[in-house]
Amino acid sequence: MPSGSPAPRRNSKRVQSSPDAVLPGVDDAASIVAKLQRLGTQKTRDGMSRYAIPSDKAFGVPVGTLKTLAKKIGQHHNLALELWETGWYEARMLASFVDDPAAVTSAQMDRWCREFDNWAICDTVCFALFDRTPHAWTKVELWSTRRAEFSRRGAFALLWGLTVHDKSADDGPFLRGLDLIESAAEDERHFVQKGINMALRAVGKRNPTLHAAAVETATRLSDSPHDGARLIGTDALRELNSSAVRKRLAGRG
Template identity: 25%
Template sequence: MDAGTVMRELEALGKERMKKMYISNGAKEPVFGVATGAMKPLAKKIKVNQGLAEELYATGNYDAMYFAGIIADPKAMTEVDFDRWMDGAYFYMLSDNVVSVTLAEADIAQEVADKWIASGEELRMSAGWSCYCWLLGNRKDEEFSIEKLEGMLETVKKTIHDAPERAKSAMNNFVYTVAVSYVALHEKAVEIAEEMGPVEMKRDGKKPSILNASEEIQKQVDGGRIGFKRKYVRC
């Protein structure tokens, strides 16, 4: 299946309601408005195809870029490839839900995510912290350095209130994810979340969001879900 055929299939799956929702969250035209679940049958036909993924991502169409992440081969992508994808990720749904998710299945995930976190650029920081959330929620605890994660928790505590807006959300989610999915640092993450307190995240054209990792962690404790790991990162 070539890129033109995929684009036509995606366009046929588009819904105006979804399109409006994506645009309200920051997507720009061209957008078809395809629900992620509606992409699954098409993804099953194609499976993994990195060349096609690259063509689709380069279109700048939000739905095609999202679909590219589903059929990409993360292990075939280099740091340069991921940087190029980040260059095209113009809002958080691409940086955090496409690029960081794809990176989370690559062997170089932590290395690239560390670089993005240190970049000082809002969406790269957001993608880097988000990547760790995807990693922690999927990979075995032994794949991480406990000392490194402790240091990252301290960094969040010290810098989250002054961080770029989208990075605040990803950093807050990092503390939550460590508490839920990395049992060895559960207590530490709970302590950090309490010290952070509520975090205000400003949003263009909308009321600010108040992020509260402590409350969200407690919900998971109450539900007996500490230690949760998902089987797959990508859908």
């Protein structure tokens, strides 16, 4: 990213547990996976399939239940690594909720990103964990050129999350993000398109200056000869030009 990228931010406030803390029934990855298996239901698994979330490696535990369990566990980096390695959907979701952003390495982010296999894991890891790490902006740039569908989506899920959670960033990194959006917008894959669309809209809703820049980007995309880019631009303009968005931004001018 260009000079002017924001300095690392303070971690979000979470309950801190020592690496050696033992909680009844959730003291290690194996016992947590066993607990998740007991909490799962076929009804939830069926619902996952309807939302294009693979359920062959899932127990069917609601996200709300996972967040409650994460609060009981507290922040625990080593446990998060172990949970991720199990490969279970809910264990990986839980890993993103309990990991320590300050302890997450660049290599860990790349490794997990390569293993994203659905939009829900991709978005949750990026929104709940990766966008709070000191490496986030570097990965937006790097992953935007990846060929794997969910790795590339990860770049724009990160950008989307940073528009909300990086309160200290100036406009520079987000303007660069708009360049990356425009460069990737011809990717016709559905989940990449959705990630780009949401990132474009989120950047445009951050402040009036970025709104104007995002509208310009969306307008160019809406005139593109490529179907995917044109759809992204047209859809983003619909929200960015809405009275609700303009009214909210007017109060920030």
